[in-house]
Amino acid sequence: MYFFDPHIHMAARTTDDFATMAKMDCLVVGEPAFWMGYDRSGTNSFYDYFRQLTEWEPKRAANHGIQHYAWMGINAKEAEDVGFAREVIALLPEFLDRPNVLGIGEIGLHKCTKNEVTTLLGLIDLAMAREEQMLFHTPHLEDKYLGTRMILDILRADSRVDRSRVCIDHCEEHTIRPALEEGYWAGITLYPTTKATPQRAADMIEVYGPERILVNSSADWGPSDPLAVRRFMHEMRRRRHPESLIRRIVYDNPLEFFRGSRNFRFVPPEQD
Amino acid sequence: MPIPLAATEVLDREFLTVREKLLDLAATLDRIDRAEGVVDDDRMEKIRQSLQLLIGDGPDRAQRLQRLFSLPYNEGWQADFGL
Structure with missing residues (x-):
């Protein structure tokens, strides 16, 4: 069965990972701009990173038959310096029209400070002015519940937001319900130690159903697994869930969400 | 949406994993106790x-x-x- 990994940081992964993912029937990846493990020293570093996500990574993926899409933004960990963040935000319009860009992401909160909120409001303003889809990072560990509730408060207060074109990502047991109940897509990230396991993701599907849920690896430069979505599929099969349900979560759902972007040009696989 | 497995089947599958996790937890708490100082x-x-x-x-x-x-x-x- 083909699958999407709708949130993965391939810039931090090797070409061997692309090859392995392709062999395991990964068809499409979505790569949000994120924190590369260190704070960048200037806007030129972001500029080059955005070029990497829109020029180089699509080619590297295509060499293995994988369709590569990206999200442009400044992550919450580098959003504390509001002046610097404004300079990065000013770079975004040049990239948002590039052919593989789905929208603005991953954006959100990290330590839930006033400055992070100021930067986030600027990013949302840009997204609304350009009618872009948005992908939200929610904080890790003890900050997650607080940060997720704050993000939902911000979005609820903005009447311009079309909730069907927004994903609240890295949801866990205590944050997935409010994201779904308010009409957003909810991402579940399969990530060792700090996010969800394939087993807990399957549990959440059983509790909340498959509607508007995306499952991703968010694999990056840290301990993570680019085949995590496959492991989730395996767990669902072990529990005897039907193939149609698994396909809905790993293929139909991300396809529907990505189709909300004007730049999404999906090429379906040839079927026998 | 129900899980397609019976409760006993879930327990059969997960019992050893749960036991392993509990033992890990017990050993970790013991390790903290054995270490010097008071937490x-x-x-x-x-x-x-x-x-x-x-x-x-x-x-x-x-x-x-x-x-x-x-x-x-x-x-x-x-x-x-x-x-």
């Missing part, structure tokens, strides 16, 4: 509260455990930020 730390209290939560009845243990390890949410945060 006076909120994290130990969180661990104690978690264990109480797990042995209690009721659904949504994972959700309640997540909330136990979460910072509180202040509904008035926007006013505090001057928004």
Whole structure:
């Protein structure tokens, strides 16, 4: 069965990972701009990173038959310096029209400070002015519940937001319900130690159903697994869930969400 | 949406995994006890509260455990930020 990994940081992964993912029937990846493990020293570093996500990574993926899409933004960990963040935000319009860009992401909160909120409001303003889809990072560990509730408060207060074109990502047991109940897509990230396991993701599907849920690896430069979505599929099969349900979560759902972007040009696989 | 497995089947599949995790936890707590010094730390209290939560009845243990390890949410945060 083909699958999407709708949130993965391939810039931090090797070409061997692309090859392995392709062999395991990964068809499409979505790569949000994120924190590369260190704070960048200037806007030129972001500029080059955005070029990497829109020029180089699509080619590297295509060499293995994988369709590569990206999200442009400044992550919450580098959003504390509001002046610097404004300079990065000013770079975004040049990239948002590039052919593989789905929208603005991953954006959100990290330590839930006033400055992070100021930067986030600027990013949302840009997204609304350009009618872009948005992908939200929610904080890790003890900050997650607080940060997720704050993000939902911000979005609820903005009447311009079309909730069907927004994903609240890295949801866990205590944050997935409010994201779904308010009409957003909810991402579940399969990530060792700090996010969800394939087993807990399957549990959440059983509790909340498959509607508007995306499952991703968010694999990056840290301990993570680019085949995590496959492991989730395996767990669902072990529990005897039907193939149609698994396909809905790993293929139909991300396809529907990505189709909300004007730049999404999906090429379906040839079927026998 | 129900899980297609019977409860006994789930337990059969997961029993050894649960046993392993509990043993890991017990050994970790023993290791902290054996180490030099006394831990006076909120994290130990969180661990104690978690264990109480797990042995209690009721659904949504994972959700309640997540909330136990979460910072509180202040509904008035926007006013505090001057928004």
